[in-house]
Structures are given as structure tokens and as C-alpha cells.
Amino acid sequence: MRLGLHIANFTWPDGAPRLGAALAEIATAADEAGFERISVMDHLWQIGVIGPPEHEMLEAYTALGFLAAHTKRAKLLTLVTGVVYRDPGLLAKAVTTLDVLSGGRAMLGIGAAWNEEESRGLGLLFPPTAERFERLEEALRICKQMFAGDETAFEGKHYKLDRPLNSPAPLSRVPILIGGGGEKKTLRLVAKYADACNLFPVPDIERKLDVLRKHCDDVGRDYDEIEKTVIFNFALSTGVGEIVKQFERFAGLGFTVVHGGVRNVHDTSQFEVFQKELVPAAEAL
Template sequence: MKLGLHISNFTWPDGAPRLADVLAEIGAAADDAGFDRISVMDHLWQIEHIGPPEHEMLEAYTALGFLAAHTSRAKLLTLVSGVTYRDPGMLAKMVTTLDVLSKGRAMLGIGAAWNADESRGLGLFFPPTKERFERLEETLQICLRMFHGDETPYAGRHYTLHRPLNSPAVLSRPHPPILIGGGGEQKTLKFVARYADACNLFPGPQLEHKLDVLKRHCEAEGRDYDTIEKTVMVPFDLGDHGERVKETIDTLRDLAARGFTVGHGSLRHAWKTEQFQLFRDEIVPAAAEL
């Protein structure tokens, strides 16, 4: 099993003046500890279950570009890009730029978007749910086309691209892996089976059921279920003195037994980078054996 670090909270003790320094330290420490990937949220305000909207939040792709310069091996992605925040041609270009500048370490994490308050507050486009999923499917089609260097004009219901040129081309082969976040059974998991390389689910009693639904969609789409990477969110709380390391490993063991290959989550007090030594010495090696 592989591990991913999700950086979802930028409200750190030294505040904005040292935010860049701390983010660089966290990225380098996670990279050195053996995390397979590092992600950030694609939000412009902090989300409710983490903190008030006034708390610090960085724009996702600027932050990922910064992290690319302070890491050398971990994959970089959003969990996940809201489809309405960027037109698909621009999104494909941004992920391609990240891929080239990180030397082939970009992933495209994407979803249908949900934060209506944030969008309305900043005057961003936020159509109804049905339209957001229509746009999500068209965006997936366009990004795949551009990642593969196909300049054929695209005419969809919501987007028209006369020449989807993408230069320089991506370095990742065959393309930056696409991860779709969410467990919606009607659309989201169907799109995973049809377009994606990975899914991302939240922990809970329905995990096995969600994987069964994905498997049925794969059968309907003629897709090999085993080619899809199954990732799941995991809260990394090692305790104040590392007393929960074994509990963390046990959680990962349980998830691996259910078929998940990546445990991806936020680390409590991530600015305390000494915690990453516990990942390097104990958790990452233990997870690799699962």
C-alpha cells in the first residue's frame, strides 16, 4: 500500500509571513519520508469541517507548482479540482505545465465541484448539479484528448474547442493519471470506469458497497476493474508522541484488506515535521508490505 499526504490546512502558527517556508518544509519532509503523492484541496476558502472560511487557503495549482520545486519524487495533484473553476482547455494546460515542470509527476484529480457558497462569494460560475456532471464528462474527454496530443476540434454541449493544441506535451506516459473524487453511484463511479485511472473514496460503512458499484460499472463499460487504482482518505493522527503509530498501521492494514492500494490523508499538525520521521522509519515500510 502507498501513502499520500493531503495538505488541507494552511493555518499554521507563524502565519502568512512563513507560510511559504513551512509549506516547503512539509513538502520536502513528505517527499523524503516516502509518500507516493502530495495533494492540496482545490478551494479558495477554507471548508467548513476544517475551519472558518476566513482561514488561509492557497490557490491549488500555484501551490502545486511551488511544491514541485521543493520535491523530487512524489506525484502532485489536487483532491480534487472543481470542474467549474477552470475551462477544460485551461485545466489541461495547467496540469500539463505541472507535469513538465515536475518532470512527469502530475496527476489530474477532478470532481463535479460542490462549494456553492465559495463560488457565489467570489462570483464564480456554479451551475446546477446536472450541468456540473455534464461538464465533468466533457472536461474528462477534452483533457484526455489534449494529453494525447489530439488536435481534432471538439464540439460538446457546453464546450467547443476549435484546436485543442497542447504544447509542450505531457511527460507522463501515457498521460498524467486521472483520479476522480467521490462515491456517487449514478455518475461519478461510472465516469471512473469510463475515463479514470483512480478513484478516491471517503471512509465509512459503505466502502465495500462503493467498490461493488464500481465493479459493476466496469463490467458495463468493458473495463478491467483491476486497472483502476483504489484510493481512500485516511486521517493521519500519530498522537503527541507517536503513540498512535500502530493504530495508523492497523487502519491501513484493514483498508488494504478491502482492496485499497493508496491511503491518502491529512496529517494533524503537519508543520511539526519531526512526525515525518515516524512515517519514514515505521509507517511507510509497514504499508509497503500490505
């Protein structure tokens, strides 16, 4: 099992003047501690479960480019890109740029988007749910095509690309992760297009996995080739032993990545615990 760090809160001591320096310290510490991947949210306002919208929030792909310059090993991604925030051609280019500049460490995390208030506030496209999922499927097809270097014209219901040129090409095969546990649409898209899924640790998480397995059977996909990632709160105050028990539970369900946040992440001394105890414990599972 591997660990991922999700950075969702940028409201730290000293505010914006030191935000860049603090983020660099966090990224370097997490990379050196052995986190296999680092993610940021794709939001432009802070979300309600973390803080008020006025709290600091960084644009995702600018932030990931910054993280690329301050890490050497960790994969980099959004958890997850809102499909309607960028047209697919631009999104594929942004992820490819991240991959090239990071030495082949980009992933594409993507979902149907949900924050209507944020979108309306900034004048961004936010169509009804059904259309967002239609756009998500088209975006997945376009990104896979562009990552593969296929310049064939694309014409869908919502997007038309005359020549989806993508130069330079990614250095690696960019993995695609779809976030969300919607059983009728999201998990079916995972089965059809994704290399990985990302689920919340809800009480019926085992049933979510069973639904994904059924979708894989329906589309002729090998369920086991899809990486299963679970969101997790690394609450160090509960003790290493309790966290490892949760790792063991998730491993038993077939999850291979535990990905989540660290309270007061700007206090980088906490990463010593991960380096010495939690990363080795996870890797042993």
C-alpha cells in the same frame, strides 16, 4: 500499499509571512519520508469542516507548482479540482505545465465541485448538479484528448475548442483520478474515464466498490486496472499499531493508496515516524 499526504489547512504559526517557507519544509520532509504523492484542495476559501472561510487558503495549481520545486519524487495533484473553476482547455494546460516542470509527476484529480457559497462569493460559475456532471464528463474527454496530443476540434454541449493544441506535451501519461462516491454518476465516470478513484472510508465502502465493479462490467472496463485510493486521517496519537491495522483493512478491500492529512502538519518532526515506521509498514502490504 503507498501513502499520500493531503495538505488542507494552511493556518499555521507565524501566519502568511512564513507560509511559503513552512510549506516548503513540509513538502521536503514528506518527500524524503517516502510519501508517494502530495495533494492540496482545490478551494479558494477554507471549508467548514476544517475552519472558517477566512482562514488561509492557497490557489491549488499555484501551490502545486511551488511544491514541484521543493520535491523530487512525490506525485502532485489536487484532491480534487472543481470542474467549473477552470475551463477544460486551461485545466489541461495547467496540469501539463505541472507535469513538465516537475519532471513527469503530475496527476489530475477532478470532481463535479460542491462549494456553492465559495463559488457565489467569488463570482465563479456554479450551475445545477446535473449540468456540473455534464461539464465533468466533457472536461474528462477534453483533458484525455489534450494529454494525448490530439488536436481534433471538440464540440460538446458546454465546451467548444477549435484547436486543442497542448505544447509541450506531458512528459508522462498523466493519471486521472475522480473523487467522490456517488453511485449513479461519479462511479460510472470512474469506470469510463479514470485511472483512479478516491473514496471516503464510509461504513458502506465495500458496497461502493461493488457498485464501481458493476459499472466497469457495464462499460467493458477491467475493474482491477483502476487504482483505489481512500481518504484517511493519520492520527499519530492513536499509535503506529492502530494505524497499521487500518492499512491492513484497506489493503484487504483492494485499496493501494491511503491518502490523508496529518494534524499540525507544520511540525515536520512527525515525518520521522512515517519514514521509519509507517511507510515501510505500508509498503510491506
